[in-house]
């Protein structure tokens with residue numbers, strides 16, 4: 001039963017919906033917000049409660065699988081070849097404390113370091129994205145039916161007409177922050193001066209939701225340097241199953257450490273994905289080796 005990937009996905013959908021109701025009952029005004037490293041890096045007791053709930057559900061049902069969660073993660077833990085659930089109980093914690101409804105629960109199952117099952121759920125909007133490797137990616141329509149992704153797969157026309165989702169991470173210094181700044185200012189300046197390179201930049205505050213939007217084809221690409229495995233594990237599977245590509249230092253699988261990674265996601269397209277990646281790096285002027 002442990003290898004029944006479709007069954008696992010169905011179970012994960014049940015779990016995220018239950019976890020979603022915990023999030024919905026929390027009142028942002030009465031939240032205890034704890035700062036981790038700086039004002040941008042925060043956690044609430046709801047993050048911890050939701051992770052505890054998900055961890056209990058998953059480890060009881062799949063006792064042989066490993067579990068990595070944002071709130072219980074200890075530096076030095078690595079992703080191994082073992083089936084591993086990688087969980088962000090609340091992706092978009094800053095949105096959550098501001099009652100900005102781009103918040104999700106993200107559960108990925110990684111097998112042999114490959115994103116294999118992914119479920120992302122935004123309880124505030126009842127938005128759900130899911131995928132199982134080899135079985136396609138889907139999103140929930142307002143009428144309750146699951147719709148196959150992508151919704152848009154027209155050829156990519158390069159950076160110039162592109163709408164790009166960018167996340168900042170919570171670093172406010174160091175190489176990840178500097179690279180994010182460089183990507184943002186390079187693209188933003190050109191967007192502001194007549195769209196020489198990009199049409200628009202979007203920063204929604206949840207990497208998982210942003211990548212799911214790329215999977216759907218609703219944004220052309222996503223960029224972040226410094227995403228953690230729990231921000232991307234589920235959405236990566238959804239993106240890949242929809243026909244999008246994730247480009248980073250180690251395409252397709254993770255190697256330790258699981259942090260400080262750069263991610264460029266490109267939407268499904270009948271052509272132009274690789275050219276898009278080449279153009280992106282030539283404009284940013286950085287190498288891709290780390």
Ligand code: IPD
Pocket residue numbers: 070088090091092093094167168169170204205206207208224226227228231
């Ligand atoms: C964060 C969000 C944010 C991204 C950060 C993540 P969290 O997740 O996805 O958009 O920029 O890198 O850590 O802390 O809200 O779970």
